[in-house]
Amino acid sequence: DIVMTQTPLSLAATPGQPASISCKSTQSLLHSDGRSYLYWYRQKSGQSPQLLIYEVSSRFSGVPDRFSGSGSGTDFTLYISRVEAEDVGIYYCMQGLHFPPAFGPGTKLEIK
Amino acid sequence: EVQLVQSGAEVKKPGESLKISCKVSGYRFTNYWIGWVRQMPGKGLEWMGIIFPGDSDVRYNPSFQGQITISADKSTNTAYLQWSSLKASDTAMYFCARHGYSGSKLKTYYFDYWGQGTLVAVSS
Numbered sequence: 001d002i003v004m005t006q007t008p009l010s011l012a013a014t015p016g017q018p019a020s021i022s023c024k025s026t027q028s029l030l031h032s033d034g035r036s037y038l039y040w041y042r043q044k045s046g047q048s049p050q051l052l053i054y055e056v057s058s059r060f061s062g063v064p065d066r067f068s069g070s071g072s073g074t075d076f077t078l079y080i081s082r083v084e085a086e087d088v089g090i091y092y093c094m095q096g097l098h099f100p101p102a103f104g105p106g107t108k109l110e111i112k
Numbered sequence: 113e114v115q116l117v118q119s120g121a122e123v124k125k126p127g128e129s130l131k132i133s134c135k136v137s138g139y140r141f142t143n144y145w146i147g148w149v150r151q152m153p154g155k156g157l158e159w160m161g162i163i164f165p166g167d168s169d170v171r172y173n174p175s176f177q178g179q180i181t182i183s184a185d186k187s188t189n190t191a192y193l194q195w196s197s198l199k200a201s202d203t204a205m206y207f208c209a210r211h212g213y214s215g216s217k218l219k220t221y222y223f224d225y226w227g228q229g230t231l232v233a234v235s236s
Contacts, residue, residue: 100173101221
């Protein structure tokens with residue numbers, strides 16, 4: 001099975017400053033169709049996960065443009081250009097190419 | 113508006129059976145795969161399985177195969193997750209979620225819209 005790792009596992013961010021989370025996969029997530037099937041979710045306390053980014057870099061409906069994603073192959077990054085207080089939560093990457101799909105362990109984002 | 117509304121919290125004893133539900137609205141139920149994700153207390157997310165309500169094709173994560181049954185009822189736009197004999201280790205929050213693309217062909221396994229979660233507590 002594919003194993004997803006995330007760094008850091010905990011992040012204290014300053015409002016207005018950028019932040020980033022790294023995600024690595026044990027196998028390439030590049031499909032023969034040219035797309036990489038890597039996703040980012042955020043789960044706020046007591047809530048269900050919300051899709052932020054799909055296929056590495058596409059923002060889901062309603063997601064602010066301060067969120068962006070990049071990467072290829074096995075290495076991916078979620079960027080927040082200017083952290084806001086409402087961004088607190090646990091961020092998970094997920095690979096959706098290989099079966100069974102797998103989530104990373106999560107990165108807890110707190111505000112300084 | 114896409115909505116997935118799950119059934120309420122359950123408290124059960126080991127060995128009991130349970131079926132939780134996820135009723136959807138706002139889209140054509142039979143056109144999208146719908147799946148289930150487990151979150152044990154204080155832990156991360158685990159992808160359990162997925163069903164295509166159009167033809168009831170089901171794919172289980174091998175880690176959950178044989179432990180759960182996923183089904184769907186087209187007449188009520190409802191997906192189900194069930195256990196025949198619960199264990200204490202089944203205590204968790206369970207989320208249903210809709211696959212991100214329509215159609216029966218699976219090329220990826222991600223979810224876009226999620227239910228609010230159903231808490232299942234199993235204790236003697």
